[in-house]
Amino acid sequence: MKSGIEPFPIWHVLDGLRAALHQGHAVLQAPTGSGKSTVVPIALLDEPWLAGQRLLLLQPRRPAARLIAAHLAKQLGEPLGKRVGYQIRFERCLGPDTRIEVLTEGILTRRIQSDPSLDGVGLVIFDEFHERHLVSDLGLALTLDSAQQLRPDLRILVMSATLEAEPLVRLLGKASLIRAEGRSFPVEIRHAERALDPEPVRAVAAAVRQALIQEDGDILAFLPGVREIEQVRAALASLIEPGLMLLPLHGALSTAEQDRALRPDPERRRVILATDLAETSLTIEGIRIVVDSGLARKPRFDPATGLTRLITEPIPRASAEQRAGRAGRLGPGICYRLWTRAQESGRPEQRIPEILVSDLASLVLELALWGVKDPEALTWLDVPPAPAWAQAIAVLQALDALDARGAITPLGRALAELPVHPRLGAMLLRATPGERQLAADLCALVSERDPWQAAPGLVRPADLGLRLAALNALRAGTTLPLGIDRQRLATVERAARQLARLARRQMSPSSPMVDQAPRSPGALLSLAYPDRIAQRRAGADARYLLASGRGAGLAQDDLLAGEPYLVVAALDDAGREGRIQLAAALTATEIRAELAGHIVRQREVFWDEARATVSARLTTRLGEIVLDAQPMAPDNADEANSLLLAQIHRRFTEALNWSASARQLQGRILLAHRHDPEGGWPDLSESALKSQLADWLGPWLVGKTRLDEVQEIDLVAILLERLTWKQRQRLDRLFPVRIQTPAGTSRPIDYAQGEPPILAVPVQELFGWCNTPSICNGRVPLLLHLLSPARRPIQVTQDLAGFWARGYAEVRKELRGRYPKHQWPEDPTQAQARPGGIKQRDR
Numbered sequence: 001m002k003s004g005i006e007p008f009p010i011w012h013v014l015d016g017l018r019a020a021l022h023q024g025h026a027v028l029q030a031p032t033g034s035g036k037s038t039v040v041p042i043a044l045l046d047e048p049w050l051a052g053q054r055l056l057l058l059q060p061r062r063p064a065a066r067l068i069a070a071h072l073a074k075q076l077g078e079p080l081g082k083r084v085g086y087q088i089r090f091e092r093c094l095g096p097d098t099r100i101e102v103l104t105e106g107i108l109t110r111r112i113q114s115d116p117s118l119d120g121v122g123l124v125i126f127d128e129f130h131e132r133h134l135v136s137d138l139g140l141a142l143t144l145d146s147a148q149q150l151r152p153d154l155r156i157l158v159m160s161a162t163l164e165a166e167p168l169v170r171l172l173g174k175a176s177l178i179r180a181e182g183r184s185f186p187v188e189i190r191h192a193e194r195a196l197d198p199e200p201v202r203a204v205a206a207a208v209r210q211a212l213i214q215e216d217g218d219i220l221a222f223l224p225g226v227r228e229i230e231q232v233r234a235a236l237a238s239l240i241e242p243g244l245m246l247l248p249l250h251g252a253l254s255t256a257e258q259d260r261a262l263r264p265d266p267e268r269r270r271v272i273l274a275t276d277l278a279e280t281s282l283t284i285e286g287i288r289i290v291v292d293s294g295l296a297r298k299p300r301f302d303p304a305t306g307l308t309r310l311i312t313e314p315i316p317r318a319s320a321e322q323r324a325g326r327a328g329r330l331g332p333g334i335c336y337r338l339w340t341r342a343q344e345s346g347r348p349e350q351r352i353p354e355i356l357v358s359d360l361a362s363l364v365l366e367l368a369l370w371g372v373k374d375p376e377a378l379t380w381l382d383v384p385p386a387p388a389w390a391q392a393i394a395v396l397q398a399l400d401a402l403d404a405r406g407a408i409t410p411l412g413r414a415l416a417e418l419p420v421h422p423r424l425g426a427m428l429l430r431a432t433p434g435e436r437q438l439a440a441d442l443c444a445l446v447s448e449r450d451p452w453q454a455a456p457g458l459v460r461p462a463d464l465g466l467r468l469a470a471l472n473a474l475r476a477g478t479t480l481p482l483g484i485d486r487q488r489l490a491t492v493e494r495a496a497r498q499l500a501r502l503a504r505r506q507m508s509p510s511s512p513m514v515d516q517a518p519r520s521p522g523a524l525l526s527l528a529y530p531d532r533i534a535q536r537r538a539g540a541d542a543r544y545l546l547a548s549g550r551g552a553g554l555a556q557d558d559l560l561a562g563e564p565y566l567v568v569a570a571l572d573d574a575g576r577e578g579r580i581q582l583a584a585a586l587t588a589t590e591i592r593a594e595l596a597g598h599i600v601r602q603r604e605v606f607w608d609e610a611r612a613t614v615s616a617r618l619t620t621r622l623g624e625i626v627l628d629a630q631p632m633a634p635d636n637a638d639e640a641n642s643l644l645l646a647q648i649h650r651r652f653t654e655a656l657n658w659s660a661s662a663r664q665l666q667g668r669i670l671l672a673h674r675h676d677p678e679g680g681w682p683d684l685s686e687s688a689l690k691s692q693l694a695d696w697l698g699p700w701l702v703g704k705t706r707l708d709e710v711q712e713i714d715l716v717a718i719l720l721e722r723l724t725w726k727q728r729q730r731l732d733r734l735f736p737v738r739i740q741t742p743a744g745t746s747r748p749i750d751y752a753q754g755e756p757p758i759l760a761v762p763v764q765e766l767f768g769w770c771n772t773p774s775i776c777n778g779r780v781p782l783l784l785h786l787l788s789p790a791r792r793p794i795q796v797t798q799d800l801a802g803f804w805a806r807g808y809a810e811v812r813k814e815l816r817g818r819y820p821k822h823q824w825p826e827d828p829t830q831a832q833a834r835p836g837g838i839k840q841r842d843r
Contacts, residue, residue, distance in 0.1 A: 008035025013180045014043050020176030025156045029165045030180035032325045036159050038071050041100045053122030057102045060131045062088040063258045069102040105135040112142050117150040130163035132353035141378040162318035185328040191341050200293040205235040207291045207336045217288025218270040224295040224312045229273045249274035252449040254487050290327040290335040301359045303391040309573035316348045353382050361422050364392040368408040369416045399426040414506040420447050427528040428503045440500035444492045446569045451488035459555045464584045522586030525567040526594045532568040535625045547623030551577035605639040614640040614705040662715040667751030668735045675776050682722045734776045741765040742833035760785040762836020767828045772800040789819050
């Protein structure tokens with residue numbers, strides 16, 4: 001054992017790990033607390049196969065990279081920058097003698113892109129790989145490709161606490177699997193007895209209060225995001241006293257603030273309120289109690305809309321185990337899980353890899369720079385999904401970062417060097433020298449955590465202009481607007497300075513070399529988000545339509561509400577309409593000037609719902625947004641005919657003049673279609689008529705554009721045209737319009753009500769008939785509506801003989817009393833039929 005290195009459990013497998021890496025790649029599965037991050041790099045430093053080369057230790061988070069580097073240097077008894085150094089965004093501590101470089105994963109991507117063979121590097125260690133960040137998967141794919149194509153001597157070690165190891169072993173080819181035990185004390189898990197309020201703030205605050213009273217030791221509470229951390233801090237503010245520290249821990253804090261939370265205080269008890277930043281990698285000494293909300297906030301990308309939304313979701317069981325393990329590092333601990341045992345069984349085992357749910361534009365650009373157009377050309381644990389890949393290709397081609405064949409362009413190469421999304425990079429590189437700082441400010445404000453902290457119950461304003469003003473105030477040393485977090489704004493300012501510096505070095509062929517009239521923030525942002533230009537909906541100040549077709553809205557009292565046009569830089573894609581989070585105003589003139597290549601001028605024929613007519617206009621469009629429309633005559637008869645037919649199809653019954661005569665004729669032909677197969681009748685059912693609408697109605701619509709003109713069409717004439725002359729004769733013979741009764745009257749047959757056809761007739765007019773009258777050569781009996789002399793129904797039947805035999809006698813008694821002047825014979829089959837009206841003297 002080397003002097004100064006603590007006896008972690010990982011020591012028991014070091015010999016096996018050395019032997020495995022002597023042969024090739026390896027996978028080390030070791031739980032949190034085993035010492036893999038702080039022991040393995042030093043233990044491998046003098047291996048002969050490393051031959052004095054450097055070792056890269058990758059960490060998913062910046063705080064972990066700094067702390068692990070410091071811990072490694074301390075074990076070697078050296079200051080940082082000697083044999084151990086680190087590099088993260090904004091910070092670099094490396095020297096000529098550095099052998100162990102602790103890097104964040106994005107730094108590796110830039111390193112390997114500039115030096116694909118990783119000259120001078122003998123081992124790349126992917127630590128905490130179970131977090132499955134997008135850059136982790138990308139970095140592993142590129143490193144593995146380099147080892148296979150350029151550096152067969154390069155070793156790869158993947159270390160994970162909870163990830164299933166066998167797929168990684170297969171991914172790396174001839175890799176050895178080494179498993180190590182952890183060093184942790186038992187942790188008592190206390191589940192909630194019942195399902196708690198889905199709002200985590202109250203539950204976490206109550207659990208922390210309970211733990212402070214009942215237990216000893218520092219407390220680590222996990223919350224889904226910064227908003228909830230601040231809310232719990234406010235809820236627990238009354239507990240703050242000289243003996244207690246209430247500390248936040250999340251990625252947006254400064255280095256000093258993070259170190260303060262991570263460092264134990266022998267004099268005071270700590271309550272650390274953290275995001276999942278504290279789940280792995282970081283060693284937080286002194287924690288005995290964990291309060292776990294069981295939630296995390298993660299981005300989810302929708303390729304269909306090109307938008308990412310943040311969702312708060314239950315953590316998987318593997319993450320819950322990681323969190324609970326924080327309480328058992330130094331001795332027996334307690335974990336309060338704010339969900340029930342039953343709820344735990346429904347949680348997934350592992351977290352969803354980011355590569356499956358993220359915007360892939362940056363990944364596709366990096367692969368294009370690597371020379372890969374097809375993701376299948378590399379080796380992945382999870383292949384990038386095809387829809388997100390295709391969407392990323394479309395975005396990059398629209399930015400001119402990729403050409404039509406998917407190859408990277410000079411602009412794309414320049415964009416790949418910038419630590420921002422390609423959209424923002426394109427804006428930055430297309431800014432003139434005089435606009436560069438403003439463009440860098442906008443990039444930083446959109447990329448970094450929002451410096452505007454809304455007061456409880458209030459919504460953050462969306463206007464990026466307010467944040468730009470705050471940034472200028474910070475630089476001028478004047479008072480910052482109320483609601484601005486100075487530390488976050490300082491981080492934004494530092495990022496903006498770095499981006500402006502990088503932009504000066506990455507001049508692309510499309511970068512303007514001379515100044516022009518400076519563009520507004522909205523005009524600049526439109527270069528990054530042409531599909532997120534938003535037009536205010538008519539009559540709704542706070543509701544907008546994006547060029548992509550998506551709806552979006554602002555808070556009613558937002559200062560931007562009512563602006564005719566916005567460019568949206570951040571949008572929460574939840575619900576039917578997303579909520580605009582960051583935006584800038586711009587004018588229609590600016591849209592036309594900056595996005596001329598995206599604007600289409602076209603003639604449109606459309607249905608005007610308000611006027612119920614086909615109309616035409618000449619439109620100027622940006623995607624789904626109509627910038628300008630000029631009315632014109634709909635001179636394309638085919639287009640007008642199609643639109644009119646579509647409306648008739650949609651409102652079939654109301655659009656056509658379905659008069660009583662038309663329904664009667666339709667009913668007769670329908671009956672003939674069903675009961676007279678020899679007649680070759682057309683199907684005039686509503687479904688058949690709608691399906692063949694263009695065939696039978698289209699010719700009658702020539703020259704017509706309005707529904708009221710359609711109403712004037714004689715539908716009876718059109719339906720009759722569907723029949724031949726012989727069919728018309730046959731229809732009149734087999735399905736007559738009227739029938740003569742025994743009384744000598746001619747009564748109409750009602751076919752419009754459907755089958756069977758109805759004969760409404762006074763009962764007296766049927767005396768002498770023994771059986772039900774029928775049509776179609778006796779195949780279709782009529783449905784008799786038998787009426788009293790006053791034309792009131794007394795019976796409905798298709799069995800006239802049965803009515804005479806069983807129902808007539810009772811009806812006769814009633815009718816004789818009501819109509820005494822009429823004859824009501826005992827045997828109606830033998831009686832003389834008479835016209836059935838009421839005589840004057842009967843009234």
